[in-house]
Amino acid sequence: MSAPVRVLVCDDQVLIRTGLSTIIDAQPDLEVAGECGDGRTAVELAGRLRPDVVVMDVRMPVLDGIEATRLLAGAGVEHPVKVLVVTTFNLDEYVYEALRAGASGFLLKDAPPDRLLHGIRTVAMGSALLDPEVTRRLVGRYAARIRPAEGGAPDVPLTPRELEVLCLIADGLSNSEIAAALVISHETVKTFVSRILTKLDLRDRVQAVVYAYRHGLVT
Template identity: 85%
Template structure:
């Protein structure tokens, strides 16, 4: 058997944190290696314990989850940690900022309990976790604010087909939906996504979505 996925849980609300820990520890392939109540403690513990995934709240004392995520998973770090943000829906702007800070995805606190272990496994495998309907609502709401008005997507090193795939990613489409829309196989979609990430030097689909909005590829 492979080693369990090591998880650090950070939430300043004791009842919420206890609930998260209970759900995670009930899974045979997941292991909580630490828990804390503020972002600075999360950074310190993560650097010492080296968890596979940090489950991170957004609003916390001392250091909030956004800044903690930037310190643990930000672009350019030599050994970034995967961060899964768990928050309430009315904090959607904060979630957007967390994704820009380097988070691999997010879950809503009112999601079914089974989604938490699934989200941790998804992020641990190196994939991004973004619910399509929330992606459209969240990023669409803030696209105009974060996208430079003069940037119309010129000089982006992608082929026309790759740009099509990127725009569909930014619209929150899954691989199967992209395949159906473009009438290509899901394996071909995966190949295009891999090429996009490589050419744009992006880590995952989350960063690709943010890139698309910031460069005016979607409205």
């Protein structure tokens, strides 16, 4: 058997932190490597405990989840840690900033336990976790801020079809939805996504969404 996924839980509310840890520890393929209540401690513990995934709240004392995520998973970090942000709808602006900081995905705090567990496993495997509907609302709301202020879209090194797939990703569509929209197979979509990430030197779908909006490829 492979080793369980080690998870660091970071939330300043003890009740939520305990609840998350209890749910995670009950799974045979997951284990809680540690707990903490602020971003600074999360960064310190991650360096010492080397978790596979950090479940990160956004608003916390000492150092918030956005800055902690940037220190754990941002550009230039030598040994990045996968971060799954868990937050509430009214903090969606902060979630967007956390995604820009390097988070691999996000969940809402009222998500059912199986969704949380799926999210941890998904992020641990190196995939991004983006709920299509939440992504549309989240990125769409802040698109004006992150698109270039002037000028057209840059010269992007993608084929027309790859560009089309990237725009659909930015619209929050899943692979299955993209396959249906373009009338192609699910495996073909996965191939396109892989090529897009490689050509643009992006880590995952989260970065692809941010790239598309920041470069004015979608409106």
